[in-house]
Amino acid sequence: MPGCGSLWRSIAAVERYYDSTAEEEDRRLFKDAYHMLEFIVCMHYITKYLPEKARVLDVGCGSGVYAVELMKAGCSIALVDLSLKLLKLARSKVRRLKLAGRELCVAKGSSTNLMFRSSCFDAVLCFGPMYHLIHEVHRDMTAREIHRVLKHGGVAFISGISLFGVYGEVVKRWPERLLDESHREMFEKGVHRAEWYEPGSAIFTDAYFWKPLELKEYMESFGFETLELAACEGIVTHLDEQVNAISRDREKWSKLLELVMRTSNDPSIVGYTEHFIWVGRKL
Template identity: 35%
Template sequence: MRNVIKEYYDQNCEREWKRLEDPYARIEFFSTLYMIKKYFPENGRVLDIGAGPGRYSIELLKRGYKVSLLDVSDKCLNLAEKRIKDLGLHAEEYICMDIKDLSNNICEEYDAILLMGPMYHSHNKEERKKILITCKRLLKKDGVILISYINSFGVLKAGVSEFPDIFNSLDEADKYLGELKLSAQEGFTESYFATPNIALSEVESSEFKVLSYAGAESFLSGLGDVVTRHYIENRNIYLNLLKLAVERCEDIQFRDATEHLIIVAQK
């Protein structure tokens, strides 16, 4: 993975920790936990790839899983280790490397894998395929993987309120109707966006069996300002919206137009 991505996360590890505390981002967080509870085995070893500062690893550890964290950012892993130890929890390993560089000798070690970042930071299709093939090798028979992509359609929708300047040109807006590769200057860092069909095809071409997929923000996608206002003004409305969005995140009428796509597949 390119140095620019490592540098971004090294510089923003505290921000990444706090990001999922945002009222809108918590929809993504709880939808992901919902999918983990629904599709992961009840126990076993989990590899959290793109673990960042450890938000999901902590939740997995609380649920009794044996967890190893892998990330390109040593600063994020250091923060994760501190937060995990502060909670009296223990992770198996903290591995600082690009998943593509992991030894070929490691096979069928994990019952489940979280792949939450690498697929939306690689412009190269062959690199993304290598990531998926590596994960397949690491999983035990019938192991489950949860894969996150950034969804072009959802980003287009969010752009109406978050970065409306793209709509000054229809040619610019049209770019969000397919694959989109952004440099570090164009996006939050170097990033790759894909439509659900492209992402699902990529996973299936690596010989995974897709079990389901969800839209992390559900029917609240693109409504960050409104969701935050409800959080501030009426916490009951906010909590009910959060619960309903999480429970409906797999509904076909919502999942194809959210910023984050969650694909669940099996070896």
């Protein structure tokens, strides 16, 4: 096992990354139609399984993109993130949209050690932390904490970045890196350590890229039953230019969304997507 300093240094690196890219991250899901697919698909599955007026923990809340949508629907949300700059943006949204009072708290914190009592949430959103924890001990801590704070029968929503989707992204954008020895651990084990690269050359901050079925089986081992495993970009993974072009035609865009949603939880599709969502119930 890595030393204590090495373990927490990775989490600190992720915090610095999002502090430095907060404005960009705030816009990411809405920068174009292709990126919106992640938001659209995730909201579909959240809406499908979230109880009305639920008490929700959004850990890794970012700038509050999902939290404000759930507040609008009448949920009470606790927002937690590593990045103070993202939390500042989240607070601003809550005020601007006149949602004050529906946030239980907006607090800096880590998914590895949640500051809430046991069995106090109807649902937990964990969109981000599970694909930034490169050390297994931190993933284990996060899974246990999600299980702990959920009520019996509560629902967890966890996002992942697919290792197979990353393969395709490298081929499309950085084919020269197929021969880069520093990518070996990423290709073989799904671990991307930003510190191994020259400044500005890493494809992301520290990240753990999952095989979707791996995440499903992993969460089941911590006392959850799987309700859904679904692709976000799915059948149009890596086809950003084509998707954005289609989105300019309302009829074609509507048909494409129908196809993406209809096939999103097909096991044949999930593996190759860029982003995916796992939904599970606490046993």
